[in-house]
Amino acid sequence: MLDVRRLHLLRELDRRGTIAAVAEALTFTASAVSQQLGVLEREAGVPLLERSGRRVVLTPAGRSLVVHADAVLNRLEQAVAELAGARDGIGGPLRIGTYPSGGHTIVPGALAELALRHPALEPMVREIDSARVSDGLRAGELDVALVHDYDFVPATPDTTVDEVPLLEEPMYLVTRAGSGATDTDATAGPGHGGTLAALLGPCADVPWITARDGTTGHAMAVRACQAAGFQPRIRHQVNDFRTVLALVAAGQGAGFVPEMAAVPNPAGVVLTELPLFRRSKVAFRAGGGAHPAIAAFVAAATAAVGRMAGAGGPAGSAR
Amino acid sequence: MLDVRRLHLLRELDRRGTIAAVAEALTFTASAVSQQLGVLEREAGVPLLERSGRRVVLTPAGRSLVVHADAVLNRLEQAVAELAGARDGIGGPLRIGTYPSGGHTIVPGALAELALRHPALEPMVREIDSARVSDGLRAGELDVALVHDYDFVPATPDTTVDEVPLLEEPMYLVTRAGSGATDTDATAGPGHGGTLAALLGPCADVPWITARDGTTGHAMAVRACQAAGFQPRIRHQVNDFRTVLALVAAGQGAGFVPEMAAVPNPAGVVLTELPLFRRSKVAFRAGGGAHPAIAAFVAAATAAVGRMAGAGGPAGSAR
DNA sequence: CTCACACCTAAGCTGAACTTATGCTCGATG
DNA sequence: CATCGAGCATAAGTTCAGCTTAGGTGTGAG
Incomplete structure (x- = not known):
């Protein structure tokens, strides 16, 4: 054998x-x-x-x-x-990975929910890039992880990982208020329904602020611009979306943020909803979906996302 | 893990x-x-x-x-x-189990076929009761086996064994020529289309010759008689069908034989085809069907059965 | 050319997994 | 009811698979 x-x-x-x-x-x-x-x-x-x-x-x-x-x-x-599942009760350590922005959006709510329902569970959160999650799961360094992918960035199918979808949210183009380019009002509602090319086109010549090289966020930005017909001139590489907003407000260029990071009244910037989505998911080792601790985390994360959307919180409407 | x-x-x-x-x-x-x-x-x-x-x-x-x-x-x-399959060529030992009568009916033809097509293969045949085949396969004492089951004897589903059907043949009632019971001619063709009860009924009071206790053949005989409305009085227990024919001819009672054992002109007995079937199959460890040596044996056994039927040999028509 | 990286092989060591030995409990049997 | 054997568990000793350490080969980069 x-x-x-x-x-x-x-x-x-x-x-x-x-x-x-x-x-x-x-x-x-x-x-x-x-x-x-x-x-x-x-x-x-x-x-x-x-x-x-x-x-x-x-x-x-x-x-x-x-x-x-x-x-x-x-x-x-x-x-x-x-x-x-046959063992009584849910308890012990649960190693949770999350992409950086997930750490201060979804994770806190999910942990609160978990603590409430399963006090014996000891969640251990660790920031990790989505691209390295699969390795981490297989190596046993992680049990579950929040991951995301973008349109234009093919999520390579991976037979060693199962995923449960959590949230699909539109991306926003961030431009400087008063820059003249796509200037409407400071918290532009849903975009004007324009094509990606029409919405990004005016920014073809401004410098761009993207996520750091080698991340899916970076690849998404490049490919979205390419799809709109131009090669972005990237000046800043920053993963934190709050920093992206601040840099745009400071006149450093244009950038992308997901809806979750699109605070309701950002100072000095214009947000334009794009026909371009980011999907957040919970990932775990293939076959592990029935594990009670993992199922509990999936439920807690789903609930947390639901509450964020339901409360009409800073993230706006989720789908 | x-x-x-x-x-x-x-x-x-x-x-x-x-x-x-x-x-x-x-x-x-x-x-x-x-x-x-x-x-x-x-x-x-x-x-x-x-x-x-x-x-x-x-x-x-x-x-x-x-x-x-x-x-x-x-x-x-x-x-x-x-x-x-990826290794070049088919060779090495192949441990073949067979129920006793398969050993002199199907097996010789199958081995000849195997020797022709895969000379490097070293088949090793071993008689084994069908009920013990599953254990033998799992223990690695056997790689493939000819097995059979009968109507009335439920083949317990076994997730550890895969089977390929080989042959379905009717059973024959064997009675003494001139006994007056079901006397037609010495090699009665297909039965008169009667029900099992009608065909076995006349033998309700004669002694029976069945396979040995604990075998599926024995269980089949008992249950077939019970289905016909009587409890058989079992006098002899013998696995070899030629012996069954000889004992019946000697006036020792009635018995059952499968079509394969129903030689064309048996002396002193009458054969009546029954609406009761025996299914022969090739069994192997679950998942092993793609193994080249096993696939080769299945093919050889199928060919052997086909040739027996095609030649109109002693076994008469197979289905 | 030189160095470092990636892999392979040899040799020694450690612990997992086996056997042997023993004891315990249950159920069959006279 | 006493006895015995079947079946399982535990203790202790032994063996070998699988690890580390050490050293050697080939390859590609600088």
Whole structure:
């Protein structure tokens, strides 16, 4: 019978690319990983990996074995979830990852809800970039995470992660009040229904303030502008949306913020709703949806989002 | 992560009933199995088994964990099957189980076919009662097996075994020629379309020759007679159908034989086709259907059955 | 050319998992 | 009712799989 721990290593190798990275993620030495993969390969009777330069790549047989490994590990995750459900009560540590802005919007409400319903649960929040969530979940550093993706930024399908949608919110273009470009009033309601090109076009030549390089927010900004027909000239790279608003107000250029960050009466800026959406989701290891602590977090996050929307709070209307 | 080897033990415990039996099947000591199940239980955090008299039984949590274990092991079997397919050529030992009469009807033709197409394959045939095939497959003593079941004998659904149907053949009532009961001619063609009760009724008071106690053939005979409205008086218990024919010819009573065993011109007996069927199948570990050696055996057995039917051989028409 | 990165192999060490030995409880049997 | 064996659990000893450490090879970047 194939050893599932070895299949796990093979899967991580497929995801992380190098044996050294697998070893680091699972806190082994590279030697141990190499040896175990060697044993797996001998058991399989088929070459699973081959050297390519100074790294290794999976052979077709190796890649198809990874598919089986995914299925097996997924099912094991379901089993532990069910066992956790059979255990009485929800308790113990729950490692929660969140994208930065989620930390001060959704998370506080969700934690309050969790504390109320499951006092024995010990939530541990950690900021993490959405792109690294999958690795964190698989490595066991995280149990659940708030993640998001944008239109124009394809969320690479990942069989190791399951997701529950939380919120879909429009993005807003932020321009300086009185700049003349898209000037209406300081808290422009829903956009004029224009196309992305029509709405962004006037800002083709102003400098842009985007999220930091390598993030999905950055990629979204670039691709949205490209879709509108121009290449943005990026001056500032800042992840915090409040800073984006402040920089725009200071005349430093234009930027994007999601509805959640679009405070009702921002000073000195104009907000224009765009036909461009950001989707927030809760992610967890594939198969783990039945885990009571994870289900509880999903419920709490959903409730928190609902309350934010229902109260007509700073985030405006959610969908 | 749950250890799959331990899940395997749990599954075997569910199937075999006692830790001692699991240990024997997997060639461990009972102590080892007990210890490993203890570890599994501690990891699960939920009681998985509880003592019941001097044995143990699975708790509900334990049983639901077995369902996951089945799924996982099934998927692993698929993976090894695919790997075997990726390996070049079909070869090595193939352990084949067969019910006794299959050994001299289907198996020889299938082996000839296999030898022709896959000379590197080393088939190893072993007679085994259909009821024990599932255990043999799971224990790895067998890779494939010819099995059968009868009407009236429910084939208990088994998630650990996959089956491919091979042949469905009617059963024949065997009575002594000139006995006056159901006397037509020595090789009665298809029965007169009568009901089971009408066809078996005349033999209600004669002694019966059935398969040996504890086999599906025995159970079939008893239940068929019960369905016909009487309790058979069983005198001889014999598995070999040729012996059944000989005993009937010797005036020892009535019996059942499948079409395959109904030689064209048996001396001294009358064969009456019954509305009662026997289904022969090829069984293998769940998920193993893609294994090239197993697929080759299924194909060879199917071809052998087809040739037997096509040649209008001793077995008459197969369906 | 040199260095560092990524991988592999060899050798030694440690702990998990097995066996052996023993005891306990339950149920069948005379 | 006493006895015995079946079945499971625990304790202690042993073995081997799988880890780390150490060292060697090939590759690509500077």
